[in-house]
């Protein structure tokens with residue numbers, strides 16, 4: 001099981017400091033959507049240059065113009081880029097093709113998806129990496145709940161999970177055996193990110 005650090009609502013300097021403090025515990029570094037909106041592809045490029053041994057996710061959350069945005073992410077050094085599950089099938093197919101050409105990966109963000117029909121369509125399109133995700137705003141009502149795994153039951157995917165996962169919740173999530181656990185604010189907003197990251201890693 002891998003651990004992915006999500007960098008959201010941080011400055012460039014905070015991103016770099018937190019990754020340096022926690023990189024020993026992390027397999028994957030995610031440059032968050034808001035950070036990309038602030039600094040553009042330059043921050044993705046910089047993170048790959050600073051941390052070449054880590055897989056880099058550009059959380060583009062693309063929903064249209066898939067070919068262009070996938071190229072932007074991969075040419076900046078991302079190993080994985082993201083697309084929203086509600087996007088047109090052509091957007092997802094275009095991005096899968098770019099990922100295949102570049103030897104990189106596409107992750108489909110299942111934010112707000114509750115329909116197994118859509119999951120089947122994604123599977124049939126050739127999607128192999130998905131993210132079960134409870135968004136930041138929704139977390140005010142509910143954070144990640146392991147019931148969400150039922151959406152994917154019977155489908156073959158590489159599965160990542162995200163949405164307010166913290167030290168209280170990680171044990172229940174680990175029991176569901178996802179491939180990757182994504183943690184953002186529980187680490188990035190902690191007083192001691194390094195200590196929380198090490199405690200999280202110990203659960204995997």
Ligand SMILES: O=C([C@H](O)CO)[C@H](O)[C@H](O)COP(=O)(O)O
Pocket residue numbers: 006007008030032033034059133134135136162163164165182183184185186
């Ligand atoms: O994708 C994310 C979210 O939509 C904010 O942009 C986060 O990276 C993901 O939810 C993980 O962060 P936490 O929920 O703070 O753990």
